[in-house]
Amino acid sequence: MAYVPEEYYYTKDHEWAQVDENVVTVGITEYAQQQLGEVVYVDLPEEGQKVTQDESFGAVESVKAASDLIAPVSGTVIEVNTSHTDDTGLINDDPMNDGWLIRIEMDTEKELAALLKAPEYKKIIEAQK
Amino acid sequence: MTSEPLKTPIYDSHIAQGGKMVPFAGWEMPVQYGNLRDEHNHVRTKVGLFDVSHMGEIRVRGREALKTLQWLTTNDVAKLEAGQAQYSLFPNEKGGVVDDLIVYCLEPGQDYLLCVNASNKDKDFKFLTENNRGAIIEDESAQWGQIAIQGPEAIAAIETVTGTSFADCPSFEFRTWEWQGHTCYIARTGYTGEDGAEIFVPWEATNELWQLFFEKCPDARPIGLGARDTLRTEMKYPLYGQEISDSSFPHEAGLGWVVKPAKGDFLGKAEMMAAKEAGVSKKLVGLMITGKGIARPGYPVFSVDSVEIGVVTSGTLSPSLNQAIAVAYVASGANSVGDKVLVQMRNKMIEAEVVKTPFYKKA
Structure with a gap:
């Protein structure tokens, strides 16, 4: 069973979101990492760029496939994890913490209502097995 | 195609060996057993076994x-x-x-x-x-299982398992091997660019032969479809449905060498040769992605002045070169070695260059 911490929000597309006041840190889940296999490239937006809930903000690629990254909330990208530029290994090794991808200053907290809580996300990954 | 995926005679062994099974062409096939890059490199340096019984x-x-x-x-x-x-x-x-x-x-x-x-x-x-x-x-598809043995140690592995000499079998020739009352064919062919063979073995004996390789060859590892695709892409071997199709001409795909008009008439010959004479308007080329990103099938190709001139048919990160590579149809004018093009990856234009193929050559 993949690691699904209680304090995060999730999307059905296997991103996690950690909320700290109006700043949302986003990454891919442990389950997503397991499914992708070795991540070899990540395409991330730049600081200042706008992202929209449920829309693609970038992509993460393994040797065999590309998969879109979906924004859990709308807002402005205020920080990008630059450690992935040279070494994407962190996304496999620690996707839920140091392997975070971007930080978003969210437009409205109301959008959080559309996200999944840990028990709901666990059901989704159970169903995919 | 049936709705229920078919299983090869090696299915249970794949599960036991940790194979991650995926649907492929109506079959349930192992895409990888562990790390795709390790499997790829194992074939390039030692010996890998592929279940190709679905063929x-x-x-x-x-x-x-x-x-x-x-x-x-x-x-x-x-x-x-x-x-x-x-x-x-x-x-x-x-x-x-x-x-x-x-x-x-x-x-x-x-x-x-x-x-x-x-x-x-x-x-x-x-x-x-x-x-x-x-x-x-x-x-006869239901009668034949098939195992590909590929890699620098493949021939030694085959000789160990069969107890017969095989090193003297030339490329694109095959030998008959009588094994426990089964007639098998061992062909010096493959889809990886490595030395090796493909063995046709009766369906009911396929799994036993698979097991025998792992018993007798400690270096042998099972290899999934994922590495099969990266290995063939590094060689620019065509995959039907990607590089070639009902609507592609062999000469565009660089397969003119397989067309022998001098032998006499064949179905579609006049149309095929007319297309060749008219001059092919596009050509299948190898691209080295010089910018950041990985090209995938279907991504459009543009000239440096932003005119759409082609499409990617295969693309991956080459595990051997640790470099993104692609195969693409590109229109004349930008399809010679050294030409610069752009590949559109999602919303970005990424630089690429037409290079000689195969991408990978043995040291």
Whole structure:
């Protein structure tokens, strides 16, 4: 069973979101990492760029496939994890913490209502097995 | 295609060996057992085993077998002696490609075994029977399992397991191997760019042979479809449905060498040769992605002045080169080695360069 911490929000597309006041840190889940296999490239937006809930903000690629990254909330990208530029290994090794991808200053907290809580996300990954 | 995926005779071993199974061409096949890059490198440095039992086998026999195959394939089947094999294409009446295949000659003139793509097997069988010129044509796919053994240690592994010499078998030839009452064919062919063989073995004995390789060859590892695709892409070997299709001409795909017009008439010959004479407007080339990103099939290709000039057919990170590579159809004007192009990856234009292929060459 993949690691699904209680304090995060999730999307059905296997991103996690950690909320700290109006700043949302986003990454891919442990389950997503397991499914992708070795991540070899990540395409991330730049600081200042706008992202929209449920829309693609970038992509993460393994040797065999590309998969879109979906924004859990709308807002402005205020920080990008630059450690992935040279070494994407962190996304496999620690996707839920140091392997975070971007930080978003969210437009409205109301959008959080559309996200999944840990028990709901666990059901989704159970169903995919 | 049936709704329930088919299982090869090695299915249970794949599960036991940790294979991650995925649906492929109507079959449940292992995409990888562990790390794709490790599997890829293992084939390049040691020896890997692939279950290719899903491939189709069609037997063409009888007095009219040669005549039928000369009409329905582009290469010259008359050149084959017993024990020789030949890469070829089934042409359609428009000069396009129904499938690519290997023709194995069991007896010149009257007995041939064709190995075709799993995804096209039913289409191929229909094509052959509908255009038959008097041969006996049988679908033997259910009778044959197939194991590919590929890598620098492949020949030694085959000699260990079979107890026969195989190093002296030339490329694109095959040997008959009698094993426990089963007639098997061991062909010096493959789809990885490495030395090795593909063994045709009766379905019911396939799993036992698979197990035997792992018992007797400590270096052997099972390899999934994921690495099979990266290995063939590094060699720019075509994959039907990506590089070639019903609507692509062999000469555009760089497969003119498999078309032998001098042998006589064949289905779609006039159309195929007319397309060649008219000058192919696009060409299948290798691209090195010099910018950041990985090109995937379907991504559009642009000239440096932003005119759409082609499309990516295969693309991956090359594990051997640790570099993103792609195969693409590109229009004349920007399809020579050294030409610069752009590949659109999602919303970005990424630089790429036309390079010589194969991408990977043995040191």
